[in-house]
Amino acid sequence: MSTTSAAASRPSGGTRPRLRSILFPALPLARIRVLRVIIYAFVVLDVLTFSRDVLSHANNAGFYTPLALARLLHLPAVTTPLAYTLLVLILAGCAAAIAGRRPRLSGAVVALAFWLWMLYSNSYGYIAHDHMALMVAVAVLPTVAGAESTGPAGTLPPAASTSTSTSEAAGWALRAIQLAVIATYFFSVVPKLLYSGSLANWGNSAILTWASIRRGSALAHWLVEVTPWVFVPAQWAGLALEALSPVVLFLRGRALYIAVALYLGFHLSTLVLLGIHFLPTAICWAAFLPLERLRWPGRRAQHSR
Amino acid sequence: MAWRLLAVLLCVGVLTVGGLTRSNDLFPFGVLDQFSSGTDPDGEVVNTCLQGIRGDGEPFDIRFGPRSVGIERADVENNLPAIESDPQLLAPLAAEYDRRHPEQEPLDALVLCQRITSLQGGTAHGEEELVEVVRWKAP
CATH class of the missing domain: 4.10.910 (30s ribosomal protein s13; domain 2)
Known part of the structure; x- marks a missing residue:
């Protein structure tokens, strides 16, 4: 994997270089540095809220049904000391990575501990489907070399990785997170087809009515009573978003930003109606954005002096 | 690479x-x-619930979740057959609920129930029905 300055990188012709530029585009290391802060800050939030059930699962050993990877690793049912050990490792690793201290090493610790944490969170009956992109993100971020410095404190990066430096390793990591985000939508079309017989059966079903009655907000219950006709068009719109999601991988500029806003709007609507936020996936949409253009307040102050 | x-x-x-x-x-x-199994617009919606009982009192609703009984509804639903054959699996849920309500008497029973709503043309129809699935009794 090469690290170059943006000014030095040149596009080249041919199929192989083209494939390489799609899977391994040379992208700014500065983007990785900002994404690292976003992802690890979210992981802290996640383990303390959305996936906090690992702590209480220590009392539910009778429900333990280890997933394939948990069986492969011979993971025993989680205990309170083990759960708190993982939690401390995750929190400490995230804090170090956010602060820019040995981010590859601390990121690797987070990756291992967070994957174990998620295996435990999902080995007691319910499998969450909103964490795939986040788990990919914590796995790939430590693979990027040359993005070791700087954080919210605004310290300057070393000369070897200035704000204009790009690398194919950074591009691959960002591409991997993007692919995981898109796969979360696109691959959810497959079971709809398999379980419902056809996509039309699913689109015309009463799945949103079902979800609204089971877990809907006051607004969702109102829709069930007053405007139940709205659900079938909404289901088809959701299906279109999922089936067409790979297109987003090829969008650039304003079209990309509109697409990101569209998908985040979809999650906002499911949050308002059903209390389903899908935040672990939503946060990973950041991998599509030119985060390197963000400026930390501290750094701006430093430059303005 | x-x-x-x-x-x-x-x-x-x-x-x-x-x-x-x-x-x-x-x-x-x-x-x-x-949400991949399309629901029949003329089918039914099954909503799993928990009810606690103390002494001769009326059953009262108990929420699922780590801050209540220590486990989410979906975890329980995906273990329903095992719980039906062994109601003792509800014991840790009752224990966690009692632990979080030390000012109250411990539960004498924890009922796993279902509220069933009939659908007609894709919307709720008629009154919901409450069905007891399985009951755990304190030893």
């Missing part, structure tokens, strides 16, 4: 296998089957 390409292919491959075999076992690359 080769291992990176292989990693992507492996993950996509596992995801494809998980999807086609409907396997959640391959988490985090298992089947993404959230």
Whole structure:
């Protein structure tokens, strides 16, 4: 994997270089540095809220049904000391990575501990489907070399990785997170087809009515009573978003930003109606954005002096 | 670079296998089957619930979740057959609820129930029905 300055990188012709530029585009290391802060800050939030059930699962050993990877690793049912050990490792690793201290090493610790944490969170009956992109993100971020410095404190990066430096390793990591985000939508079309017989059966079903009655907000219950006709068009719109999601991988500029806003709007609507936020996936949409253009307040102050 | 390409292919491959075999076992690359079973517009909605009982008092609703009984509703629903054959699996839920309500008498029974709503033309129809699935009694 090469690290170059943006000014030095040149596009080249041919199929192989083209494939390489799609899977391994040379992208700014500065983007990785900002994404690292976003992802690890979210992981802290996640383990303390959305996936906090690992702590209480220590009392539910009778429900333990280890997933394939948990069986492969011979993971025993989680205990309170083990759960708190993982939690401390995750929190400490995230804090170090956010602060820019040995981010590859601390990121690797987070990756291992967070994957174990998620295996435990999902080995007691319910499998969450909103964490795939986040788990990919914590796995790939430590693979990027040359993005070791700087954080919210605004310290300057070393000369070897200035704000204009790009690398194919950074591009691959960002591409991997993007692919995981898109796969979360696109691959959810497959079971709809398999379980419902056809996509039309699913689109015309009463799945949103079902979800609204089971877990809907006051607004969702109102829709069930007053405007139940709205659900079938909404289901088809959701299906279109999922089936067409790979297109987003090829969008650039304003079209990309509109697409990101569209998908985040979809999650906002499911949050308002059903209390389903899908935040672990939503946060990973950041991998599509030119985060390197963000400026930390501290750094701006430093430059303005 | 080769291992990176292989990693992507492996993950996509596992995801494809998980999807086609409907396997959640391959988490985090298992089947993404959230809300994938289309509900019959003239079918029914089953809403799993919990009710606590103290002495001769009326049953009262208890919420699922780590801050109540220590487990989410979906975890319980996915273990329903095991709980039906062994109601003792509800014991830790009752214990966790009692632990979080030390000012009150402990539960004498914990009932796993279902509220069933009939659908007609894709919307709720008639009164919901409350059905007891299984009951755990304090020893």
